[in-house]
Amino acid sequence: MRNTEATRMLFELHSPGRRAALLPACDVPPTPVAALLPGDAVAESAPPLPELSEPDVIRHFINLSTRNMSVDTHFYPLGSCTMKYNPKRNERLASLPGLVDLHPQQPAEQCQGMLELLYEMQQMLGEIAGLPGVSLQPAAGAQGEFTALLVASAYFRSRGEQRTRVLFPASAHGTNPASAALAGFECVQLKGTAGGFVDLDELQAQLDDRTAVFMVTNPNTLGMFERDLPEIARRVHAAGGLVYIDGANMNAICGITRPGDFGGDMMHYNVHKTFTGPHGAGGPGSGPIAVRDFLAPFLPGPVVERTTGREGAAVYWLAQPEHSIGRVRSFFGNVGILVRGYCYLRTLGPQGVREMSENAVLNANYLLARLKDVLPVPQGDRCLHEFVASAQKLKETRGITAMDIAKRLLDFGFHAPTVYFPLVVPEALMIEPTETESRETLDAFSDAIHQIVAEAPESLQRAPFSTPVSRPDDVRAARQPVFQWTPT
Amino acid sequence: MAYLVNTPDQRAEMLQTIGVGSIAELLEQIPAPLQMRRPLDLPPALCEIELEAHMKGLASRNLARSRTCFLGGGAYDHFIPAAVDAVASRSEFYTAYTPYQAEASQGSLQVFFEYQSLVCRLTGLGVSNASLYEGGTAQSEAVFMSMRATDRHRKVVVLGSVHPEYRQVCATYLHQVGCELVVVPTPDGQADPAAVARALDDTTACLVVQSPNFFGVIEPVAELCRSAQQVGALAVVSFDPLSLGVLKRPGDMGADIAVAEGQGLGIPLQFGGPYVGMLACREEYVRKMPGRLIGETIDREGRRTFVLNLQAREQHIRRDKATSNICTNQGLMALRATVYLSLLGPHGLKELGELCLRRSRYAAAALAERGLPLAFAGPTFKEFAVRCPGGAERVIARAAEAGFDIGPGLLKYELPGVSRPEELCLFAVTEQRTKAQIDAVVEGMAG
Numbered sequence: 053m054r055n056t057e058a059t060r061m062l063f064e065l066h067s068p069g070r071r072a073a074l075l076p077a078c079d080v081p082p083t084p085v086a087a088l089l090p091g092d093a094v095a096e097s098a099p100p101l102p103e104l105s106e107p108d109v110i111r112h113f114i115n116l117s118t119r120n121m122s123v124d125t126h127f128y129p130l131g132s133c134t135m136k137y138n139p140k141r142n143e144r145l146a147s148l149p150g151l152v153d154l155h156p157q158q159p160a161e162q163c164q165g166m167l168e169l170l171y172e173m174q175q176m177l178g179e180i181a182g183l184p185g186v187s188l189q190p191a192a193g194a195q196g197e198f199t200a201l202l203v204a205s206a207y208f209r210s211r212g213e214q215r216t217r218v219l220f221p222a223s224a225h226g227t228n229p230a231s232a233a234l235a236g237f238e239c240v241q242l243k244g245t246a247g248g249f250v251d252l253d254e255l256q257a258q259l260d261d262r263t264a265v266f267m268v269t270n271p272n273t274l275g276m277f278e279r280d281l282p283e284i285a286r287r288v289h290a291a292g293g294l295v296y297i298d299g300a301n302m303n304a305i306c307g308i309t310r311p312g313d314f315g316g317d318m319m320h321y322n323v324h325k326t327f328t329g330p331h332g333a334g335g336p337g338s339g340p341i342a343v344r345d346f347l348a349p350f351l352p353g354p355v356v357e358r359t360t361g362r363e364g365a366a367v368y369w370l371a372q373p374e375h376s377i378g379r380v381r382s383f384f385g386n387v388g389i390l391v392r393g394y395c396y397l398r399t400l401g402p403q404g405v406r407e408m409s410e411n412a413v414l415n416a417n418y419l420l421a422r423l424k425d426v427l428p429v430p431q432g433d434r435c436l437h438e439f440v441a442s443a444q445k446l447k448e449t450r451g452i453t454a455m456d457i458a459k460r461l462l463d464f465g466f467h468a469p470t471v472y473f474p475l476v477v478p479e480a481l482m483i484e485p486t487e488t489e490s491r492e493t494l495d496a497f498s499d500a501i502h503q504i505v506a507e508a509p510e511s512l513q514r515a516p517f518s519t520p521v522s523r524p525d526d527v528r529a530a531r532q533p534v535f536q537w538t539p540t
Numbered sequence: 541m542a543y544l545v546n547t548p549d550q551r552a553e554m555l556q557t558i559g560v561g562s563i564a565e566l567l568e569q570i571p572a573p574l575q576m577r578r579p580l581d582l583p584p585a586l587c588e589i590e591l592e593a594h595m596k597g598l599a600s601r602n603l604a605r606s607r608t609c610f611l612g613g614g615a616y617d618h619f620i621p622a623a624v625d626a627v628a629s630r631s632e633f634y635t636a637y638t639p640y641q642a643e644a645s646q647g648s649l650q651v652f653f654e655y656q657s658l659v660c661r662l663t664g665l666g667v668s669n670a671s672l673y674e675g676g677t678a679q680s681e682a683v684f685m686s687m688r689a690t691d692r693h694r695k696v697v698v699l700g701s702v703h704p705e706y707r708q709v710c711a712t713y714l715h716q717v718g719c720e721l722v723v724v725p726t727p728d729g730q731a732d733p734a735a736v737a738r739a740l741d742d743t744t745a746c747l748v749v750q751s752p753n754f755f756g757v758i759e760p761v762a763e764l765c766r767s768a769q770q771v772g773a774l775a776v777v778s779f780d781p782l783s784l785g786v787l788k789r790p791g792d793m794g795a796d797i798a799v800a801e802g803q804g805l806g807i808p809l810q811f812g813g814p815y816v817g818m819l820a821c822r823e824e825y826v827r828k829m830p831g832r833l834i835g836e837t838i839d840r841e842g843r844r845t846f847v848l849n850l851q852a853r854e855q856h857i858r859r860d861k862a863t864s865n866i867c868t869n870q871g872l873m874a875l876r877a878t879v880y881l882s883l884l885g886p887h888g889l890k891e892l893g894e895l896c897l898r899r900s901r902y903a904a905a906a907l908a909e910r911g912l913p914l915a916f917a918g919p920t921f922k923e924f925a926v927r928c929p930g931g932a933e934r935v936i937a938r939a940a941e942a943g944f945d946i947g948p949g950l951l952k953y954e955l956p957g958v959s960r961p962e963e964l965c966l967f968a969v970t971e972q973r974t975k976a977q978i979d980a981v982v983e984g985m986a987g
Contacts, residue, residue, distance in 0.1 A: 080901075401585025516644075
């Protein structure tokens with residue numbers, strides 16, 4: 053099925069006079085625009101957008117969709133990204149009239165159903181975290197980190213303390229230091245142990261009255277539980293600091309252990325990962341934060357509160373926490389994603405949420421067991437929801453890199469794992485299968501890797517062969533940057 | 541659990557392959573004292589039939605569904621063509637990840653490159669990123685970008701007529717880094733260019749203008765941009781993308797950075813998000829930009845290929861020196877905006893703008909005749925502030941009784957210099973509102 057349409061640009065389909073959207077006729081006096089607006093404000097002509105028909109537009113974009121890998125079409129074991137199945141009922145229910153068309157300026161008494169949903173979401177996320185104060189406002193995980201750091205800062209200020217430093221391990225996601233810098237903190241990176249864990253002595257040496265927050269991902273980016281976290285938290289607290297848990301890897305531990313129970317004071321969720329957002333080719337996400345009770349007065353507003361009305365029925369309303377840091381975005385939050393996450397949690401229930409994590413751990417350990425003979429896993433034989441394999445030996449003995457394996461996997465119909473992260477493992481392949489993949493899929497993936505590592509290195513370096521394009525010229529992209537279409 | 545795929549037998553075999561007897565044994569990595577000894581306190585599981593009934597029950601308690609919307613204040617009830625939903629519901633788009641593997645993501649990458657290209661044409665500026673969260677954070681990102689571009693980190697000037705929530709976001713973002721946010725009051729509902737000029741000096745990183753502003757009034761953007769640039773500050777202009785079939789583009793009026801809330805471009809209201817933050821700028825500032833940028837290149841066979849470009853600006857490479865902490869953006873919403881603009885085209889954009897302009901002016905004149913005059917004298921596009929002698933809440937309540945939602949009332953906002961805000965409410969007219977609806981809401985409001 054040859055398809056030449058898919059490679060044309062929107063702008064190359066333009067033909068003057070084509071129309072798709074037609075608008076109603078003007079039913080009020082057709083006063084000339086020039087009589088309604090000052091001359092220097094009026095555009096001489098409309099912007100030079102392409103002129104297209106609706107059939108053109110649909111064929112163009114639907115054909116483009118076929119040039120993607122996605123969870124619905126392929127196994128997508130991208131480490132740290134939790135690419136699990138996105139339930140279709142969530143999509144339908146988030147689009148119900150009364151939810152999807154609700155204006156953010158609607159008064160509270162006209163949107164009690166939505167406010168009840170968001171209140172319940174706050175309660176559920178607080179319970180799963182073991183941290184009772186919840187703000188649903190952050191638009192994504194990185195904004196959740198930033199928001200929590202501002203909350204910490206306001207808390208310290210309220211105590212008359214000037215704490216300026218944020219500490220994090222070298223294996224942290226890039227957003228941790230970037231959020232800390234944006235929030236005005238000095239960043240201190242810790243090397244950690246050879247095995248990728250927090251080094252207690254190294255941490256202790258850095259702790260002092262400048263320490264504001266220690267940020268740590270647990271399970272960490274190697275898919276391992278930081279067993280020393282209670283001791284880490286004890287020491288950070290003794291120095292007067294707070295512990296932040298990056299919740300990117302919550303899919304491993306929901307219902308099994310809680311950040312609030314292992315020493316965390318604050319955390320963020322990625323609703324688009326753990327609670328099936330979906331990812332949307334890069335977003336939208338939703339990054340709610342949960343904090344200890346003494347930090348709750350500093351949360352951004354609005355939050356949903358519940359009181360009992362005159363007839364004993366619950367009444368929901370939007371409130372500003374007493375010492376709120378203010379807003380971190382306009383309106384309430386990425387509600388459309390929160391509604392999907394709510395549907396997911398209500399579908400799973402308490403037992404289902406735990407089974408979700410248990411099976412994510414089972415699948416990851418099974419795949420680790422199937423792969424370790426050809427792709428050693430430096431951290432050992434056990435992991436939680438993901439593991440990091442190394443192609444270092446293959447590189448030394450046969451000249452096959454992590455990138456080569458990643459690219460060749462595309463030819464076998466599998467999305468590549470995350471490669472070259474975390475930096476603590478050389479030639480890293482970070483693999484997160486999630487709980488929604490079958491044993492058959494995991495076996496097929498393992499078979500593909502076994503076949504790939506036996507292939508000729510020179511051939512692998514040219515992979516992939518079956519994708520719509522081959523390896524792109526990144527150097528050219530950077531040296532001769534082109535960011536928009538221009539007529540040739 | 542609802543979405544598990546492996547059977548109990550398969551799970552047992554998998555445990556055997558791993559070499560453990562149970563999942564509990566795998567979980568021994570988590571110290572026993574830290575493991576939960578009770579089930580989570582969550583509501584019980586619902587099957588799909590029960591869940592749908594539950595969600596319909598919640599939705600039915602949101603009374604907005606049967607009403608007619610004249611609400612404004614930063615989100616608008618614009619029409620969404622079916623073709624936008626059809627494309628956005630392709631799961632090859634919505635279940636994909638960020639396009640880090642270019643060979644497996646050409647669909648998304650090309651869409652975002654087309655989005656960037658359309659935004660450049662819409663704004664008259666040389667480069668657009670691939671989206672930010674929403675209008676408020678886009679404005680704050682532009683402010684940080686201006687601080688980097690000018691190397692001025694002490695002072696930012698913003699007009700009082702900028703959306704108060706955008707100003708609050710900016711205040712939250714700037715508070716921590718010790719940069720002063722100077723708000724120039726706008727008692728007349730629009731900028732006083734002389735007052736703005738007095739607020740600017742050679743330590744100012746940027747001037748932030750919104751046009752049409754929070755009150756719907758069109759600002760003298762070109763004059764304000766010149767004023768900022770005379771002191772070496774950047775001009776940041778927040779615009780309404782749906783106004784640009786009628787109003788001049790920010791780039792043509794001198795903006796250095798243009799930002800917008802893109803909700804009107806085919807994105808449902810959904811109680812405030814997800815929306816899309818737009819940010820475009822002059823090409824010279826490209827390396828200071830926040831967020832992802834898609835670039836065009838070629839593959840090994842010389843075919844046109846799209847990739848994530850200039851990633852050295854971003855958090856996953858540059859960490860604490862990144863231009864922003866943003867990682868996840870609003871990809872699916874940028875896709876909606878791309879399809880929407882493709883369907884509307886230049887003629888659609890112009891007709892839509894003229895319709896909003898004429899119908900909103902008709903509404904304003906009709907309200908004025910019934911004793912509810914425009915609050916401010918400046919020219920408006922699709923939204924305006926009404927002065928309600930005796931209080932805005934009574935008028936909003938009267939409209940509500942008649943089945944119409946208007947507002948928001950402005951008492952809840954911090955509006956420097958604006959007198960008697962308890963008498964003010966916003967009123968927005970999109971292309972969906974008819975003359976008959978306008979006549980009826982005016983009747984209801986006048987009481």
